Amino acid sequence: MASCNNSIPQPVVFVLAGIPGLESYHGWFSLPFFLVFITALIGNITIIHIIHVEKSLHEPMFFLLAMLSTVDLSLVSATVPRMLGIFWLDAKEININGCLTQMFFIPSFYVMESGILLAMAFDRFVAICNPLRYTTILANNTLVNMGMAIIARTMAVLIPAPILAKTLTSFRTNIIPYSYCAFMAMVQIACGDVSNHIVYGLMVIVSSIGVDLLFISLSYGMILRAVFQIPSWEARHKALSTCGSHLCVIALFYSPVVFSVLAQTFGYQMPSHIQIIVDNLYFLVPPMINPLIYGLRTKQIRERILQLLHYHPK
Template identity: 75%
Template sequence: MSSCNNSIPQPLIFVLAGIPGLESSHGWFSVPFFLVFVMTVIGNVTLICIIRVDKSLHEPMFLFLAVLSVVDLSLVSVTVPRMLGIFWTDAKEISFNTCLMQMFFIPFFYVMESGILVAMAFDRFVAIWKPLSYTTILANNMLVKIAFAVLARAVAVLTPAPILTKRLESFQTHIIAYSYCAYMAVVKIACGDVSNHIVYGLMVIVASVGFDLYFIILSYGLILRTVFLIPSWEARGKALSTCGSHFCVIALFYSPVVFSVLAQSLGYHMAPHVQIIIDNLYFLVPPMVNPLIYGVRTKQIRKQVLRILRCLGD
């Protein structure tokens, strides 16, 4: 229960603080943010184009990867431009309705990406568990069903966020101590009983990250069990190498979330600016690094990238 002595009615405009406590360093923060944005766009657009043009890459694994790149591009597009506006031009004002849209779409694309990583873990499990039936199990109609399930889950989980926020009638302040409209950041400045919002926030984490991590760990447990039943060491190594890229992406994607949840569970309270920087890593680093990981570790993609670089050098 949060009480307010001098509450204000639901504002038409919120003010995003950026990174509180480090306002004087916003110009410096803008440099890595901008570079990350540029590298993310170049890397993911290149990956999408390679998969689209090369028909030999029209397999479930690469199609999932193309969808992952589209989601990554969408995620940085709804976060980084607004952050750069704050850092470069001090454009901190955001309308209430735009704030509602941002608090829906940012976690929406994050939950979408998490779902795609689960689908890719399932893809690797089928490839190793039933290699001869791989294309039959993961036929086009199954891929469409998986994509629809990932999309429907994200819509169902995130739709209540703007609806619940719209019902908040009064606030302590119109300043959001964040660089984007985060749902819980808005709830923290609301007046009155916000217990249902806190419960909903926990449910979102459990229904997305918790659920997905469980199935990813289960998939890789079954993958390892299957691999170590293979008598040939060479075959084992080849089978595991096909999972290497995906495992790196998973570790990178979930590490900041797990670290943040564990820190709060153990009672470790981070400085607000440190928490905000870590939260920004959720949305900035994986979209930039994913194309690099798959480009380096996937032979087919690496060959296409090298061919493009040779053409550019001639």
């Protein structure tokens, strides 16, 4: 329950604070943010290009990787330019429609990425536990259906966000203590009864990130059981190595969420600027690191990148 003595009606324009308390360091923060943006652009465009032109990579695993890179590219494009505008140009104002648009699209790309990671876990499960039917189970129409299901789930989960935000009629302030418009950030500065909005925010996390993480864990549980039934150690190692890149990406993607949930569960209150920096990591680090992980750990992609760089290892 939020209450206000001097409330204001829903503002036409909100102010994005960037990283509150560290405004004097915005110029310094812009440097790593800019490097993350450039690295993510180059890395993900390279991955998409290689998978597109290299016919030998036209397999389910690599099509899913191309989907992941496309979503990563969209995620950094939706977040970083606005952040750099705040840090470099002090462009903090955003109108209500722009704010609601950000509120839908930025978490949408995040939820889509979670869904793609679940699809990739299913891909590895089929490849290891049912390899003879791999191409049959993961045919092109199956991949299309997976993609449509991911989009449909995202729409169903996140369309209510701007609608519910629009129902907030009074606020303590028009300053949002973030570098982008987030649903819960707007709820935190709203007045009146916001219990339904808080429940919705929790439901989004549980029905997307929570469900995906649960099924990913179940998939890898069955994968490990199947792998350790293989008598040959060399065969076990080969089977597990095909999951290495995906496990690294999963750990990178879900770690900030798990860290935040555990911190709140055990009553640890992070300083607001630390919380906002951690929240930014949700959207910035995976799009930068994912192409590096797959580029280094996937032989076919690594060799193609070396060819693009005109490097021919002996």
